[in-house]
Amino acid sequence: MARVLEMRFNNAAGRLVTIKVPDVLDSFSGADASQLMDNILARNIFTSTGGDLVAKDSARIVVTDVTELEFS
Template identity: 55%
Template sequence: MSATLQMRFTNENGGRVTVSVPDPRTDLTGTEVKTAMDNIVAKNVFTSKGGNLVAVDSARIVSRDVTEVTLV
């Protein structure tokens, strides 16, 4: 199973921007994610078509499980 941390931000135009990080630590806490997101906004690490990221919106870990099907 693979997992991706999706961090969502709001940009200057009010749009939503998602930054994805593959294979996050399994023991990652909400506090750690929030701190990282606050730093991303404060230091203008990323920009988007709608301008700089100005606010933290939400975060989630998305898991994906792939099962191969045997064809007979």
Template identity: 40%
Template sequence: MAKTLELVFITADGKNSKISVEDPQEPVDVNAVKQAMDSILAANIFMTSSGDLTAKKNARVIDRTVEEYEMS
């Protein structure tokens, strides 16, 4: 079972841009996530094809289970 914290930002062109963090510490501290996203916006170090990150949209934890089967 793999979990990912996905931070979703709005770009200068109004599109969504995501930053994923694998295996986030749980329970997720919403205030810490907000502060981290604010720091990312303030640092302005990420470039996207649709412009700078301009605002926070949301954050979410994605829980994914993968089950593999041998095909021999």
């Protein structure tokens, strides 16, 4: 199963921006996500077409299970 962290921010234009981090650890917590998002905002390392990221909106971990199918 693939685990992807999705962090959603508001940008200067008021739109949502999603940053995805693949292969997040099983032990990654909400507190870890909040701290990471605070660091991203404080360092201003990402920008978007709507300007700088200005606030945290939400975070979630998406788990995907892929099953290959055989056919003839």
